[in-house]
Amino acid sequence: MSSDRGKETATRTEYLKAYRVMLTARVLEEKLSSLYRAGHIKGGVFLGRGQEALSVSVGINLRKGDIYAPLIRDQAGRMAFGDTALDTLRTYLGSQLGSMRGRDGNIHRGRPREGYYAMISHLGAMIPVVTGALMARRFRGESGVVGATCIGDGGTSTGAFHEGLNAAAVEKLPLVMVVANNQYAYSTPNDRQYACADLLDKAIGYGVAGHEVDGTDLGACLEVLGKAVAAARSGGGPQLVVGRLLRLVGHGEHDDASYVDPALKAAHVGRDCLKVAEEFIVASGWATPEEIGSWRVEAKSEIDVTAAKVLREPAPDPNEEEWTAVSDTRLQDNFAA
Amino acid sequence: MSSDRGKETATRTEYLKAYRVMLTARVLEEKLSSLYRAGHIKGGVFLGRGQEALSVSVGINLRKGDIYAPLIRDQAGRMAFGDTALDTLRTYLGSQLGSMRGRDGNIHRGRPREGYYAMISHLGAMIPVVTGALMARRFRGESGVVGATCIGDGGTSTGAFHEGLNAAAVEKLPLVMVVANNQYAYSTPNDRQYACADLLDKAIGYGVAGHEVDGTDLGACLEVLGKAVAAARSGGGPQLVVGRLLRLVGHGEHDDASYVDPALKAAHVGRDCLKVAEEFIVASGWATPEEIGSWRVEAKSEIDVTAAKVLREPAPDPNEEEWTAVSDTRLQDNFAA
Amino acid sequence: MITYLDAIRSAMDEALGRDPRVFLYGQDIGAFGGAFKATKGLATKYPGRVMDAPLSEDAIVGIAIGAAIEGMRPIVEMQFADFSTCGFNQIVNHAATLFYRTEVPCPIVVRLPSGGGPGGGPFHSQSMEGLYAQYPGLVVMTPGTVEDAYSMLLDAVTLDDPVIFCEHKFLYNHLRAEELPKETTPIGKARIVRHGRDVTVATYSAMVHESLAAADELREDGYQVEVVDLRTVKPLDTDTVLASVARTGRLLCVSESFPWGGVSAEVIARVTSEGFGLLDAPPQRLSAKDTPVPYHPNLWSSHRPTANAIASALRRLLEM
């Protein structure tokens, strides 16, 4: 890529950086899908296609020392925060070398010691957890730290969402609460999920700042998340960000998403954020379609190589496994064999 | 009481009716307190002093066939809905003849078959239950039915509150959700409980109608609850009513409430709704202080007689008790004695 | 051929058809037919009576309770048993206590897609029967056959008490039968699914089939293994187990849930306290390991009891 085409260099650099993460996430997810179809992945595969712009904007606005608890559709955000294709593939394929060592899989991965939390399935549960993590940082006198976590439209209906966001608001902690309103929770459309006009209407009821964003527009997402993260970082308390977008894939790869309203697919909300970003990049003269194409090829070949490698890695061996759920050996219970 | 003193006969009649229920509830609660202090009541005694105006306005606006799930401080509402001093005393004193037969006690009483639900302790739990009851009525084609339930400022922080109110809103059910914001949850002041400017700000986030009311003013309570119940009854969906008031008594009779901010006691919110109503009645020329005094004496002597009677009633006998938690004898599990 | 899952769907279909008080409520169970397709087609067949719920397990159970108080017979589906922890309070503190407290019964059925499978991981694999069974007021059913999936769910809907219906995901499509049963085994009764004189295996749900496979294995060693399918774990049919142990003198309890407590411990406690003299050897048990259910298929299949592991345990027991 050649030098300086636009004048807003910062924006351009950031935009392109974010775009390339989105692209890598997209290509990686395509790989996961094909590995799933080929029978290499057991259990569910849950992709974030169509949600990369919003997701990457969260991860990219965080820095080392921050806390990030991504959710189901945050492959892009995860990679922006430092997760790798290698560990993603290891976790999905159950490699013994992955961060979860085959004990947990797919989206339930993380490295909590690095601020990158491993979600449990129960939706909403990560919200109070990030809140508590931020409380710990405050106890230790660390300021300028942000904690971000994500949830779907469906997840806003959980008691955990409510209790967690409320507690963060009471403590005025730097929580960035990102709602990816992708119109459906599995098959359930929003009109069976909530009755407010807009999920952003919830902000005032918690006494937190609210931000709305077009989740199909990377530029808008970068800007709004940038603002929200900065506001949290500088003591503005919890920030609720609601992105409007559409999940462009099944709930999981087993699901053909035939329930999605075609009108939504055809509407603005149904745009593919990756394509929209590509068009913007080309229109801004930041890269040519050919350059973009080569980035994709590059990403794909790297991921293919990584996948091939991971497929040869050892699976966990039940005979070598330490079958204990407690860290302290004194606390291990003994059951007759 | 002599006839027609004002012209707003309906209001006057309703007001006086409500006042007399409040008065009876107050006198009954004073009796409960003294029975507790004399050691006749085991376990907690939780009173609604200062909350009678709001509470009675809920009960009085309901009718036979409606559903009412009162909470901790709803002695007045309960009596307006048909509960009696006799059953209240029986339940507190653990009489075998009470509706809970000594199995449960105090505020955990009701007669669900009559639409008068028996709360469990876990705050917020009654909200989805009333929602489900209203769903059942709708299934059966009954319209014009209302379900009302109450919660405190503290209870709004529960996941159950959130999930229950949201589900009622999605189903657009005739739920009247009354929040008695009495400034404290046990000892916890509102600024440690929520961060929104006003609990009413939550209404828009659920997509339900909101109503605010001065909980120290019986007239205002009757009017606002009248409106809210009518709106629910006529298909307006859930109605969130937030009453501002102060608990004028301990959390329970074991608690001296010394944590209550004196400034709040001295403020408008700290007014005793019963006294305010009395003054209004006298000022309106609807009754003289002497008449009011005689109503109190009347209520007190009735309650004293009832209490004396209940104190002589049989306690539950563990040897006669049917120790089974299932209704179907085929499902009783047998444990060796 | 009718699968275990078909049987569950047929039971709900029949219940909806014959009783206007029955309705279904749960996440994605309407037009979509549910995560496992247990309610497929029912929303169309019974308009308005198969309803999608918000992502709110606590409210889902609470709503079922309220509807039951008003005379309905709701069947709720948890998307996975594991998510019932989010509706735990309403189940154990409200549904379970309602009749004892108020004399008003609480006829709800909570369907829990239970148990593990390869790749399910810690949060989509749990077996929770041993938790719910601890609470007075709940009935806990754990059908292990296509026939029981059908007839016990039909029973559950007619009962006045709250039923936790633990259906096993691994059996959904693996288990098949020729036809649905016309007659039902009495409620709360265990069933001897295989007769044998040497040792009794008391088990339930998916482990019935692992145990039967183990029994086949042991036949080759000349042993006759009796397998008792408990069917309902609360109430527990101690008599049938005792009668079996009276014949065999040996007992192994097999369960897929975590090893501390649960059904196996309860069965052993009952048999030893009530039928101590019947035992010729110490009663044994085999459960899953004392860790969360692992994600990787290799780990998963070592975590839970398998036919092989049961056969080994039986051999050890037979030599005692």
Next chain:
Amino acid sequence: MITYLDAIRSAMDEALGRDPRVFLYGQDIGAFGGAFKATKGLATKYPGRVMDAPLSEDAIVGIAIGAAIEGMRPIVEMQFADFSTCGFNQIVNHAATLFYRTEVPCPIVVRLPSGGGPGGGPFHSQSMEGLYAQYPGLVVMTPGTVEDAYSMLLDAVTLDDPVIFCEHKFLYNHLRAEELPKETTPIGKARIVRHGRDVTVATYSAMVHESLAAADELREDGYQVEVVDLRTVKPLDTDTVLASVARTGRLLCVSESFPWGGVSAEVIARVTSEGFGLLDAPPQRLSAKDTPVPYHPNLWSSHRPTANAIASALRRLLEM
């Protein structure tokens, strides 16, 4: 004289004093000192480290987990054990699984004011140790003495694993000791609180005292009853119970919780499968009745095991 409640307060005081990572979080535990006054004075003594929480059990536990991941050592108080059902999911699915999944330990302590008293009723009287103990990854402590309330809570705070600390409300002010212990019994070990050669009672928490009273009663009949206080129910110290049964040949398990499953069943299952030959009579158990805990004192005192009931059970067992 130091009460059981004082001991709990002293342990928290000491933990706060010596480890800056410790903080307390829960409803009304700040200036007010908690519903039972377990944290009285601590908010003043340790400013900012004893925090009032909103009425949100799920968030309370979730917050503790997050803080623990970041290296803190939170102690959370549930106002009553019964309300932990509202924080159940975070406890059993998050705290319990964290280490196994991520290798990051989860050093939280969840204090559960447990057990019944007259007038407590169905929702302020529960004993939940048998539920939490089923989950891999949790440690469940059930102190029955003033000394243990103190030293076990101090232990709990130092452990890297999540501890469910079941403290008994009935003991809070009833139980007194001269002084706090200097030495502690090893973590996870049971203790023989009374030696005897005729029969073993395995029990814990408030039932230790009912059992001791029953043992006194039986001494008059000439029997020597050995009483084992389990102290920690997960992990369970089977060895100490087995060693006792080896001496006495007879076992009664006593627990205040509901009769299905739980600690009693687990103890019996272990003793019979590992120490069958030690038993001269069928192991027996005594638990609360299979209904919610009733409100009325008359009903309550028949619902749970009492010294009298234990004595009768022992007499029956001694005659077997």
